[in-house]
Amino acid sequence: MALRPVHVIMKALDAAAVGRFWAEALGWSAYRPGATTYVGPHGGLVWPHPVAVGVDVVPVPDPKTPVKNRVHLDLATTSADHQAELVARLQALGATSTDVGQGEVPWTVLADPEGNEFCVLEPREVYRDTGPVAALVVDCADPRLMARFWGEALDWTLREVSDDHAVLRSAQDVGPYLEFLRTPGVKTVPDRVHLDLLPCPGDDKAAEVERLRALGATDLDVGQGDVPWTCLTDPEGHEFCVLAPS
Incomplete structure (x- = not known):
């Protein structure tokens, strides 16, 4: 019994x-x-995709608060030129530079047109085969705690764990990583970005x-009413949903 991440939900005024x-x-x-906009x-809408974790943009009535998201995407690049070209292209599409206290780092922190933060990473060998999304990164207080919970929850393999950082990836070593990063502060607002999980074939939701x-x-009640998915939070309060197999 296990679950698999099938897409990242991203809330937006203009989905x-x-x-x-x-x-x-x-x-x-x-x-x-x-x-929603998936x-x-x-090559056509394939869901669940055998490798990629898609992004499902969901319309909501409220804008993002000024509080930094505690879940974000890291984008992979293959060279310094690729990183610079990608940053320039994203800014032309409406992304803006943002300061989340990162200081002098080799990656670039941007926000999408509605303020959702993300990073364009410098080329790293570990992300050479992930596709465009290198990782979904979750800010947390205790990466070891999160690794225990998510490692048990998912059909993914724990690749690394320390007091500051924990890393999981699919058992097939394909697609993006799921990473937990020790970060100051605590969660104070609902997540603007979260994971949706799906039972593996033959498993019961x-x-x-x-x-x-x-x-x-x-259990989490966000006013979802009678829906086929179940809303939950992990041990640090990050929202996620378990979907019903179609």
Whole structure:
């Protein structure tokens, strides 16, 4: 029994516009299967994708607060020239430079047109085969705690864990990494960005939700009403959803 991340939910006032931005940023396509804008690899909407973790942009009525998101995307590059070209292209698409206290670092911190922070990384060998999204990064107080919970929750492999950083990746070593970074401060506002998880084929959603509760997940009511997915929070309060197999 296990779950797999199938997409990153990103909330936006203008889901179509933000979806178009991320499609251009990642070199993917924007699909409109309904009210949301789904961003995934070219070639038609494939869900769940066997390798990529897509971005599903969901319309909401409220803008992002000034508080820094505690979940963000890191984008991969293959060379210094690629990094510079990608940053310039993203700024032309509407991204803005932002200061989150990073100081002098080799990566570039930007925000999308609605203020969601993300990083364009300098080339790193570890991310050479991830595709455009190197990692989904979660700020947290205790990476070891988060690694225990998410390592049990997912059908992914724990690759690294320390007091400051924990890393997971799919058991097949494909697609992006999921990383937990020890960060000052605590979560004070709802996540603007979060993961949606899907049971593996043949697994039961209700049983998976019960397993997550036993691991330390907590039920979450965001006014979702009667829906086929279940909203939960992890041990540090980050929201995520467990979807029903289609």
